[in-house]
Amino acid sequence: MRDPRLDNLAELIAGYSLDLQEGHVYRIDGEQVTIPLAVALYAAAIRRGAHPYTKIFPSGLEELELEFASDEQLSYIPEVEQLASESLDAWTSLWGTTNTRTLTRADPDRRRLQLSTHYRMVNRRWDRISAGDLAWCGTLYPTQAHAQDAEMSLAEFEDFVHGACHTREGDDPIAHWQAMSETLTARARELEGARELRITGPDTDLTLVVEGRRWLPSDGRHNMPDGEVFTSPVETGTSGEIFFAFPSIFQGQEVENVRLGFRDGAVVDAEATSGQTYLRSLLDTDSGARVLGEVAFGLNYEIDRFTRNILFDEKIGGTMHVALGGGFDEAGAENKSDLHWDLICDLRQEGEVYADGELVWKAGSFLSEPAVERV
Amino acid sequence: MSDAFHALLADVVVGYSTEVKPGDVVRIETYDLATTAMVRETYAAALRAGGHPTANVVLDANDETLLKEGNDRQVEWVPPDQRWNLEHGDVWIVFDAPTNTKSLSNVDPERISRRMKARQPLQSLYLERSARGEFRWLICGLPTEASAQDAGMSLRQFEQVLHRAAFLDQDDPVEAWKRFGDRLEKVGSLLETKRELRIVGEDTDLTLRVDGRTWIRSKGLRNFPDGEVFTGPVETSVEGTIRFSFPAILRGRQAEDVRLRFEGGEVVEATARRGEDFLREMVAMDHGSRRVGEVAFGMNDAIGEFTGNVLLDEKIGGTVHLALGRSVPGTGGENESGLHWDIVCDLRDGGEVYADGELVYRDGAFLAANGGS
Numbered sequence: 001m002r003d004p005r006l007d008n009l010a011e012l013i014a015g016y017s018l019d020l021q022e023g024h025v026y027r028i029d030g031e032q033v034t035i036p037l038a039v040a041l042y043a044a045a046i047r048r049g050a051h052p053y054t055k056i057f058p059s060g061l062e063e064l065e066l067e068f069a070s071d072e073q074l075s076y077i078p079e080v081e082q083l084a085s086e087s088l089d090a091w092t093s094l095w096g097t098t099n100t101r102t103l104t105r106a107d108p109d110r111r112r113l114q115l116s117t118h119y120r121m122v123n124r125r126w127d128r129i130s131a132g133d134l135a136w137c138g139t140l141y142p143t144q145a146h147a148q149d150a151e152m153s154l155a156e157f158e159d160f161v162h163g164a165c166h167t168r169e170g171d172d173p174i175a176h177w178q179a180m181s182e183t184l185t186a187r188a189r190e191l192e193g194a195r196e197l198r199i200t201g202p203d204t205d206l207t208l209v210v211e212g213r214r215w216l217p218s219d220g221r222h223n224m225p226d227g228e229v230f231t232s233p234v235e236t237g238t239s240g241e242i243f244f245a246f247p248s249i250f251q252g253q254e255v256e257n258v259r260l261g262f263r264d265g266a267v268v269d270a271e272a273t274s275g276q277t278y279l280r281s282l283l284d285t286d287s288g289a290r291v292l293g294e295v296a297f298g299l300n301y302e303i304d305r306f307t308r309n310i311l312f313d314e315k316i317g318g319t320m321h322v323a324l325g326g327g328f329d330e331a332g333a334e335n336k337s338d339l340h341w342d343l344i345c346d347l348r349q350e351g352e353v354y355a356d357g358e359l360v361w362k363a364g365s366f367l368s369e370p371a372v373e374r375v
Numbered sequence: 376m377s378d379a380f381h382a383l384l385a386d387v388v389v390g391y392s393t394e395v396k397p398g399d400v401v402r403i404e405t406y407d408l409a410t411t412a413m414v415r416e417t418y419a420a421a422l423r424a425g426g427h428p429t430a431n432v433v434l435d436a437n438d439e440t441l442l443k444e445g446n447d448r449q450v451e452w453v454p455p456d457q458r459w460n461l462e463h464g465d466v467w468i469v470f471d472a473p474t475n476t477k478s479l480s481n482v483d484p485e486r487i488s489r490r491m492k493a494r495q496p497l498q499s500l501y502l503e504r505s506a507r508g509e510f511r512w513l514i515c516g517l518p519t520e521a522s523a524q525d526a527g528m529s530l531r532q533f534e535q536v537l538h539r540a541a542f543l544d545q546d547d548p549v550e551a552w553k554r555f556g557d558r559l560e561k562v563g564s565l566l567e568t569k570r571e572l573r574i575v576g577e578d579t580d581l582t583l584r585v586d587g588r589t590w591i592r593s594k595g596l597r598n599f600p601d602g603e604v605f606t607g608p609v610e611t612s613v614e615g616t617i618r619f620s621f622p623a624i625l626r627g628r629q630a631e632d633v634r635l636r637f638e639g640g641e642v643v644e645a646t647a648r649r650g651e652d653f654l655r656e657m658v659a660m661d662h663g664s665r666r667v668g669e670v671a672f673g674m675n676d677a678i679g680e681f682t683g684n685v686l687l688d689e690k691i692g693g694t695v696h697l698a699l700g701r702s703v704p705g706t707g708g709e710n711e712s713g714l715h716w717d718i719v720c721d722l723r724d725g726g727e728v729y730a731d732g733e734l735v736y737r738d739g740a741f742l743a744a745n746g747g748s
Binding site for chain 1 (some may be wrong): 411414418429431432440445446448454455459
């Protein structure tokens with residue numbers, strides 16, 4: 001049975017996120033469990049005159065690669081992938097999986113090599129995405145595994161996903177995201193007036209310098225669902241401490257109750273009640289891993305709970321997140337790292353944010369609406 | 376299929392059929408989701424052999440969308456990953472594992488024909504690369520509910536059919552394929568000394584010339600299971616009539632009780648009891664689709680009955696088949712077409728083949744003096 005919400009989601013991604021046009025070469029990547037959405041996206045692309053094709057892979061291949069491939073095989077980048085990086089007009093990553101912990105017990109060194117190969121493979125794609133030459137959108141096809149992580153039934157999780165995307169039956173998703181885009185863009189312009197942010201909350205008092213950096217709206221072009229404004233803070237400006245009440249997850253492994261202390265932009269103190277070793281190893285990834293590459297406000301208020309999936313969690317309405325590691329060129333970042341680890345700070349109960357000393361955010365909301373410029 | 380079956384088949388496919396070597400770029404494809412365990416096994420075997428495998432599940436639903444809703448340019452477009460594989464890949468393993476063999480039954484044949492025509496240059500290219508030894512492709516049958524249903528049996532029963540046809544029930548399947556290859560070698564060498572073949576059977580009397588052509592001994596390298604010797608007949612030489620005992624099946628469409636009459640190498644009359652429109656559309660696809668690109672003897676006696684799966688049916692010991700359309704590079708055949716449609720004729724009950732006037736084959740077997748067992 002076809003779920004009409006998937007057709008809504010496909011139309012939203014093809015028509016709004018990617019703005020697919022006639023003749024565009026468009027690739028859809030996903031694990032086999034994501035096929036229903038891949039099929040809906042393919043049909044939406046055909047209707048728009050594009051040239052879609054799919055790369056649908058059976059689950060478990062990465063695990064086999066870790067077990068059987070030599071280091072040389074693990075480092076190999078297929079020429080056909082380089083070709084795709086150079087030539088695609090549009091690309092969608094479908095992130096649904098059958099088991100979110102498949103690689104949790106993999107040998108960390110082998111996994112690191114596998115991931116670094118993957119990053120090398122898609123680097124060129126990111127350059128083209130940043131330059132606006134390649135439209136990309138990542139989304140999640142709801143599966144049992146993700147529902148389980150979110151502590152929901154599959155039916156509940158599907159409702160949650162389509163609520164967050166505004167792709168429920170009867171929704172007008174494109175109108176919603178166009179309006180959201182205006183609001184987020186206005187908020188980003190407003191934040192660019194601030195030199196310094198101070199975040200206070202439970203066990204949290206962190207100051208970041210954002211002067212001269214660009215704030216960017218995440219308005220459903222690159223992620224679906226979406227809903228945040230973010231920038232990359234000045235690398236040397238972060239100081240103070242921050243506590244993350246939500247578990248912090250990287251590559252399927254959880255670290256709980258993370259506390260970070262910053263001085264002159266870098267982490268000088270890091271503690272957790274579980275996963276402390278993993279936390280330390282991530283901070284030691286490289287020299288950029290101790291520096292923040294991102295600070296952001298989560299502004300999707302349909303996302304009202306923690307699901308152990310960063311696509312949703314970083315957008316929970318009323319939270320902020322920071323990312324350790326690589327920053328965004330388009331924000332003016334200078335920090336480079338193989339790590340980009342989003343950690344989420346819940347400010348919905350008693351958090352406050354001051355911009356250059358003025359209270360702008362309290363208990364999970366900005367105090368004023370941004371001035372939307374209508375064209 | 377059991378894990379043991381998967382592992383055995385993967386070893387034969389990777390170690391014997393495609394001989395994956397270190398550094399080979401290997402593309403693995405399947406259709407039915409129930410067969411992805413076999414993809415994993417093959418992927419692992421290719422890694423162990425030192426190759427660089429990638430795997431892709433092909434979505435029938437997208438084919439349907441493309442052929443029903445796509446415009447001409449979309450239908451004719453070839454995705455870059457498929458193009459790269461055919462132009463530059465080393466090994467291509469396709470699992471013939473349908474989810475629903477009739478999913479394209481209601482698609483306009485013109486759309487199917489248009490797509491096949493558009494892909495013809497790439498088809499020729501990869502077959503030529505294959506003939507030069509630069510590209511090893513394999514179509515490997517896997518049991519699925521859909522193929523079992525077409526064969527009129529349960530999945531378990533169809534697994535047994537495939538198991539036997541692939542010699543996986545023998546102690547050393549690779550050794551069995553090599554021995555079988557020796558038998559095909561004898562028949563191929565015999566046929567290469569002949570100038571003209573005449574095939575006689577019920578409502579069938581067809582002559583064709585094969586002089587100067589090469590007979591390929593098909594022993595499990597490009598098809599699996601396998602077992603045929605084939606060549607491309609001299610294009611203008613085919614004369615007479617042939618009636619095909621088995622339905623002619625192509626991409627889920629079929630024509631039953633097909634009768635063809637040839638003059639000067641071309642089909643001049645094509646009739647079928649069912650599916651005649653489809654037959655005519657395919658025969659009229661392009662210039663080469665009226666000609667015979669392949670004539671072949673099915674030699675695998677472990678395949679006894681018709682299953683509606685052409686990969687198996689064309690190998691049934693005691694049958695011959697013709698393919699309308701493209702000839703296979705390496706045979707000396709020169710016919711070009713977007714079509715390559717194998718249609719099978721059972722000779723086990725009274726069929727005869729004469730080579731240069733001499734009876735060499737009767738009731739589905741070569742006579743002992745002519746390479747028969």
